Amino acid sequence: MQFGAVPLDQALGAILAHSEMLPAGRLRKGAVLQAQDLAALAAAGLTEVVVAQLGPEDVAEDAAAEALARALEPGSGLVRTEAFTGRVNLNAPGAGVVEVDAQAVLALNRTHPAITLATLAPLTRVARGTLVGTVKIIAYGVEKEALSAACAAAAGALRFRPVVMQSASLILTEVAGQEDKLTQKGRRAVEARLRALGMTLASVAVVAHDEAAIAAALARAGGDMVLILTGSATSDLHDTAPEGLRAAGGAVLRFGMPVDPGNLLFLGSLGARPVVGLPGCARSPALNGADWVLERLACGIAVTDEDIAAMGVGGLLKEIPIRPQLREPKPRA
Secondary structure (H helix, E strand, C coil): EEEEEEHHCCCCEEEEECEEEEEEEEEEECEEECCCHHHHHHHHCEEEEEECCCCEEEHHHHHHHHHHHHCCCCCCCCCCCCCECCCEEEEEEEEEEECCCHHHHHHHHHCCCCCCEECCCCCCEEECEEEEEEEEEECCEEEEEHHHHHHHCCCCCCEEEEEECEEEEEEEEEEECCCHHHCCCCCCCCHHHHCCCCEEEEHHHHHHHCHHHHHHHHHCCCCEEEECCCCCCCCCCCCCCHHHHHHHHCEEEECCCCCECCCCCCEEECCEEEEEEECCHHHHCCCCCCHHHHEEEEEECCHHHHHHHHHHCCEECCCCCCCCCCCCCCCCC
């Protein structure tokens, strides 16, 4: 591709690089110059114009963006828009998370500086219409060879994982003297999280903060997943709620996570169903580590000990002033 100023008599069929204001209105950049455009430019007193001229080995920006988006599409489950000014957007078709192959995206973006793909962070929760990725060709054209390399690298770079679980049950425990409004706050927050994922609350059990009571509630719990929100924070692998899960015949796979807020989460299983011991911060609608675990499980993605350990990178989430104990102490007056 050649780029630069050329005389008007050499600009027929070239791509206008910068908009020009003419008496009849703006001639916008990106326009493929026709004879009438050149006449209008000449009438306005111009003798030359800055253009991009594609060669036989070049692909125009819209066609290049369309080709790259098509290469990303197979198996992704995403919905693509029509190409416009060298851009194609990829959107989520519903509630779920998006898997991103970071190495594939890196390889794609290394093929040529003008060929780009920007994506959400891996395993970001999305809803219908959420912008997951955008292909942008940042020049008026790119070489076919570079585009072919980018399309080859694109395979499998993005994948939408829809929510596959339909419901979850919630067990809330109460300690002596606990106000009912705290229990109801927890229920509302959990129900809102499930609703955002397109899931329903199958059942709610409010029981004493006691191993036997928790075990009995687990035996009755329905839904595809079981959530436990305790009135007293879980502070050890063998605290009340994890022991209640073991008493019900379940297993505790992990206690604690390197995400703040969200440190005191525990993850287990009861038969084939996952069980999540929610940290107290789950009573707030603000993002916390439990959200990352719930979203993946809801989409049928296994969450391993290694996965939770890896959440520490990026796991220092935004401080919220309503928390009773801030991580950063206030400066003394």
